[in-house]
Amino acid sequence: MGGKWKLPIINSICNGNRRFKEIERSIPGITTRMLSRELKEMVANKVLERTVISSSTVIIEYSPTDYCHSFGGIILQMIKWGKEHRQKIKNHNEE
Incomplete structure (x- = not known):
């Protein structure tokens, strides 16, 4: 799960953005090429x-797997650590 873009992509998809352009629009600064590469990986x-929906035009949607959901607790711990770290730095700078 290394790299700059994987967590923002997962966050976008878990927040309801399932199609490529929806995901791309929801992540400022990501290029089409980078999003494509990260999704494939x-x-x-x-x-x-990755699900291909058949209709008059091909629609591709992405969704998180159970494996993806299994590390949700780790992500929550990282967020908690980040908030605590930010508070420690703020307290240190106020001294």
Whole structure:
């Protein structure tokens, strides 16, 4: 799960953005090429599932797998650590 873009991509998808352009629009600064590369890698690693929906035009949607949900607790711990770290730095700078 290394890299700059994986967590923002997962966050976007878990917040309801399932199609490529929706995901791309929800992440400022990510390029089309980078998003494509990251999605392919995350599908290959079973973090995301890619579904092709047949209709008059091909629609592709991405969704988190159970494996992806399994490290939700780790992400929450990282957020908690970040908040605590930010508070320690703020307290230190006020001294």
